[in-house]
Amino acid sequence: MSGRFPFPRLHPLGDAALLCELPPPATLAQQQQIWALGAEVQQWAGVGEVLPGMNNLTLTFDPTAIDIEALTARVNEAWPRLSATAIEGRRVEIPVAYGGEHGPDLADVAAHTGLTPAEVVRRHSAADYVVYLLGFLPGFAFMGGLPPELATPRRAEPRTAVPARSVGIGGEQTGIYPLVSPGGWQLIGRTSLELFDPLAEPPTLLRPGDHVRFVVESVQT
Numbered sequence: 001m002s003g004r005f006p007f008p009r010l011h012p013l014g015d016a017a018l019l020c021e022l023p024p025p026a027t028l029a030q031q032q033q034i035w036a037l038g039a040e041v042q043q044w045a046g047v048g049e050v051l052p053g054m055n056n057l058t059l060t061f062d063p064t065a066i067d068i069e070a071l072t073a074r075v076n077e078a079w080p081r082l083s084a085t086a087i088e089g090r091r092v093e094i095p096v097a098y099g100g101e102h103g104p105d106l107a108d109v110a111a112h113t114g115l116t117p118a119e120v121v122r123r124h125s126a127a128d129y130v131v132y133l134l135g136f137l138p139g140f141a142f143m144g145g146l147p148p149e150l151a152t153p154r155r156a157e158p159r160t161a162v163p164a165r166s167v168g169i170g171g172e173q174t175g176i177y178p179l180v181s182p183g184g185w186q187l188i189g190r191t192s193l194e195l196f197d198p199l200a201e202p203p204t205l206l207r208p209g210d211h212v213r214f215v216v217e218s219v220q221t
Contacts, residue, residue: 005022005029005033006022006023008022008037009021009022009023010075010076012068013058015068016060016061017058017059017060017061018058018059018061018071018072019057019058020034020037020056020058020059020075021056022034022055022056023055024055025172026054026055027144028130028144029084031054031055031130031132031133032084033082034052034055034057035052035084036082036083036084037075037078037079037082038050038052038057038059040078040082041059041078044066044074045065045066046062046065046071047060047061047066047071048061048062052208053133054132054133087209088209089207089208089209089210090210090211091212092206092212093212094176094212094214094215095191095192095193095214095215096125096189096190096191096214096215096217097191097192097218097219097220098117098121098124098188098217098219098220099117099121099188099189099221100220101220102187102189102190102220103166103167103220104187105155105186106188108152108186109150109152109186109188112153113149113150115149116221118219121188123147124150124169125213127145127146127147127213127214128212129143129144129145129146129174129212129213129214130143130144130145130210130211130212131206131207131209131210131211131212132144132208133208134204134206134207134208138178138196139195139196139204139206140175140176140195141176141195141210141212143173144173146169146172146173150169151172153171154171154186155184155185155186157184158182158183158184159183160182161181162181162182162187163177163180164177164179165177165194165195166190167187167188167189167191167214168183168185168186169185169188176191176195177195178195178204179196189214192217193205
């Protein structure tokens with residue numbers, strides 16, 4: 001253990017990448033430790049891309065500059081010295097039209113959780129969420145902070161086309177689809193905000209470390 005954090009499990013990915021993976025559950029504290037490791041390894045000779053994931057970090061490296069054994073040893077040596085990095089994110093409010101055609105799975109989430117649709121909306125919009133990482137699609141933010149009582153499994157049959165800007169719940173996370181995409185999350189609402197604009201700078205509305213609040217624009221139950 002490193003203080004209150006376990007050492008990451010280290011797995012080679014081919015000949016030129018290393019996966020550093022923490023055991024579940026994913027928490028903000030563990031994600032901050034991942035961010036700290038990412039900031040540290042970016043300074044090392046021979047390391048290329050550093051890709052934070054949910055509870056994990058993938059780093060690419062030049063095997064002619066550093067071999068996998070030396071890199072693994074260096075990660076293990078650095079881990080106990082790291083101080084969790086708290087990214088100073090912004091506070092972003094996301095207006096949401098809940099239920100109805102915008103949130104066709106709101107009733108299913110309510111049935112699974114044993115709550116009324118109105119109570120699902122109240123609890124979802126009352127929570128403070130933190131963006132852990134962007135992935136899956138450009139601008140798709142994986143967020144921690146979903147109230148545990150709202151956790152709902154993904155749909156048994158994913159949709160072939162989820163509308164852009166749909167707000168959903170997938171397991172213990174909530175997120176927003178920035179683009180039309182196949183997807184299996186439970187759709188509970190939709191926002192009017194654009195999450196990804198390739199012509200904007202930056203192109204994504206949300207960034208790792210941002211704090212997000214969902215604001216109720218309307219509710220159809």
